[in-house]
Amino acid sequence: MALQAGLVLLIVFLLMLAISVPISVSIVIASIAAILTVIPMDMAIFTSAQKIVTGLDSFTLLAVPFFILSGILMNNGGIAERLINFAKVLVGKMPGSLAHANVLGNMLFGSLSGSSVAAAAAIGGVMSPLQKKEGYDPKFSAAVNIASAPTGLIIPPSGALIIYSLVSGGTSVAALFIAGYLPGILWGLGCMIVAFIIAKRRNYPVSERVSFKIAVKTFLEAIPSLMLIVIVIGGILGGIFTATEAAAVAVAYTFILSLAYKAVKLKDIPRIIMETVEITAVIMLLVAASSIMSWVMAFTGIPTAISEFIMGISDNPIIILLILNIFLLLIGTFMDITPAILIFTPIFLPIVTSFGMDPVHFGILLVLNLSIGNITPPVGSALFVGASIAKLDLEDVIKPLLPFYLVIIIVLLLVTYIPEISMLLPRLLGY
Numbered sequence: 033m034a035l036q037a038g039l040v041l042l043i044v045f046l047l048m049l050a051i052s053v054p055i056s057v058s059i060v061i062a063s064i065a066a067i068l069t070v071i072p073m074d075m076a077i078f079t080s081a082q083k084i085v086t087g088l089d090s091f092t093l094l095a096v097p098f099f100i101l102s103g104i105l106m107n108n109g110g111i112a113e114r115l116i117n118f119a120k121v122l123v124g125k126m127p128g129s130l131a132h133a134n135v136l137g138n139m140l141f142g143s144l145s146g147s148s149v150a151a152a153a154a155i156g157g158v159m160s161p162l163q164k165k166e167g168y169d170p171k172f173s174a175a176v177n178i179a180s181a182p183t184g185l186i187i188p189p190s191g192a193l194i195i196y197s198l199v200s201g202g203t204s205v206a207a208l209f210i211a212g213y214l215p216g217i218l219w220g221l222g223c224m225i226v227a228f229i230i231a232k233r234r235n236y237p238v239s240e241r242v243s244f245k246i247a248v249k250t251f252l253e254a255i256p257s258l259m260l261i262v263i264v265i266g267g268i269l270g271g272i273f274t275a276t277e278a279a280a281v282a283v284a285y286t287f288i289l290s291l292a293y294k295a296v297k298l299k300d301i302p303r304i305i306m307e308t309v310e311i312t313a314v315i316m317l318l319v320a321a322s323s324i325m326s327w328v329m330a331f332t333g334i335p336t337a338i339s340e341f342i343m344g345i346s347d348n349p350i351i352i353l354l355i356l357n358i359f360l361l362l363i364g365t366f367m368d369i370t371p372a373i374l375i376f377t378p379i380f381l382p383i384v385t386s387f388g389m390d391p392v393h394f395g396i397l398l399v400l401n402l403s404i405g406n407i408t409p410p411v412g413s414a415l416f417v418g419a420s421i422a423k424l425d426l427e428d429v430i431k432p433l434l435p436f437y438l439v440i441i442i443v444l445l446l447v448t449y450i451p452e453i454s455m456l457l458p459r460l461l462g463y
Contacts, residue, residue: 037332041066041325055371056314059201059321063328069112079323087323088316091276092198092205098279099191099310103145104304105286106174108296110374111257115140118254121247125238128231130166131173132224134159135180139220142184144260145193148406148414152181153382166237170422172230178418178429179436182403185369186396189264189282193371194275195315196395199322199377203391205275207463211392211454215400215447222439230435256289269461271425293350315370316334322374339383346387350388353448357401364405372402389451392463395430396454400444409431409458413438 044065046057060080105291106112118385119136122322123129136154142143142151142253148256156177163173197205247253263285264278290296290399296304329335365374406414406429419429 035070037066037328038337040069041328041334043051053369056317056321059318059325059375063321063324066332067328070449076210077365078318079327083323083327084320085299087320087326090198091179091274092208092298093316093319094196095194095279096191096274096277096315097308098283098317098342099146099194100311101304101308102279102282102286103147103150104307105283105290105296106141106145107154108290108300108304109447111140111144111289112137112192112295113158114254114257115144116155116158117250118258121250125241126228126235128168128227130159130168131176131227131236132161134173134181135220135223135227136161136174138177138180139183139187140218140258142181142185143189144217144257146184146189148182148185148403149417152177152414152418153421155416160422168236169234169432170424171428172234174418174422174424174429175432175436176223176227177422178407178415179226179433179440180220181414181418182406183220185214185403185406186212186219188212189261189275189278190399192303193395194397194401195370195373196377197275197396198319199326199374200395203395204463208395209265209268209275209277209463210327210457210461211396212399213457214453215443217395218443218446219400219440220243223441224441226435226439227440245377256292260285260289272295301372303357318371320373325375335379335382339381339386341434342383343386347387350449352383352387353389353397356384357397357444360398360401361404364402366410367402367407368413369399369402369405372405373398374439378453387439390455393451393454397444397448400447404440406446408437 042063045062048061053061064076064080067080091103098322116133118361119133119140120129122136123132126132137155137159138151141155144150144155145151156174159177160170160173164170184190190209190212193208194205197203247376260282264282267273267281268275269277287296294426342355345350345355348393360372360376363376380396380398381391406412407418409415409430415429417424419426422429
């Protein structure tokens with residue numbers, strides 16, 4: 033039963049994608065086609081409709097539109113420039129200091145906005161002209177910006193981790209948030225190491241040392257933006273509010289901050305709300321569709337069959353994790369992170385937990401793998417945006433990105449095979 037249903041599910045799903053059917057619709061059609069091999073049509077349609085409703089009936093999911101709204105407010109709220117100035121002070125007189133400031137800016141802004149595309153556009157849009165003016169190779173500058181843009185998908189607060197928490201059966205959002213810090217920082221540090229080596233070889237200019245007075249002024253200007261991280265993460269860890277409530281607090285705080293910076297006017301609110309609704313609708317449709325697919329796979333035993341197949345190849349956790357990494361990296365190259373999490377978490381989570389892997393560790397591993405797809409061809413959204421911001425063709429930035437890809441894969445392998453990178457902070461904090 034599992035083999036027949038699984039083949040129907042895969043073939044129909046790929047066929048739908050091949051003829052450019054939206055992925056959410058493809059998931060629903062493929063799922064219903066698969067379940068029709070097992071039960072009658074009337075029961076399949078009725079149960080599918082029921083799963084759509086129950087799949088969206090989640091308090092945790094309310095965090096998603098709030099974090100989206102908060103991110104859009106940040107994109108419009110003048111926060112990026114203050115974070116860039118703060119990052120430039122932090123990197124000081126390191127070789128290639130503007131490149132390092134770009135990486136830090138993406139880490140800070142990306143974590144606040146929860147979007148690699150927003151980070152690549154907002155930070156890259158400011159840093160690319162500055163680096164060009166200082167004599168940096170535009171291809172190198174674009175590669176630095178693109179490679180570091182997805183760090184905000186790992187460093188909390190992260191919408192991707194909230195989706196994983198939901199589909200994994202309630203893995204602690206707080207634990208996932210805390211677990212994301214070290215892997216996300218490692219990613220950023222890896223990019224900075226590559227940038228340092230290249231900048232040193234090419235003798236790129238070093239930024240002038242700022243006075244103590246200017247450094248203090250820059251830090252004070254960045255504090256209101258940085259406080260959002262303290263409020264959201266501190267509130268969750270302190271038990272003051274849940275992740276969903278924290279998202280609502282983030283919206284209120286960001287709105288007040290944007291008004292204070294005079295970067296958002298009241299007349300902009302309808303446009304911002306409409307943008308939030310459009311993005312939320314897409315995500316919720318994906319969640320609803322994936323709830324049908326999850327039920328179909330569970331009902332037909334597809335995850336168990338896949339698990340037995342992979343375990344038949346090897347029962348060595350090292351080999352299994354390597355296979356999963358390769359598969360998820362390939363998936364990330366052509367599928368967006370949200371549907372990939374929704375589809376593959378129910379398949380792979382039982383496999384890794386069977387040999388003792390913590391769901392929190394796997395959540396970070398999953399999101400890290402799929403985040404890399406944001407900066408790889410053929411459909412990496414941050415890759416296209418970063419190249420566009422730098423006014424370069426896609427082929428111009430692929431070669432400069434290769435050393436960054438290498439160090440990011442090294443970080444992925446470290447996170448995969450050294451669980452403490454993900455689990456140290458959650459365990460220290462009692463999660």
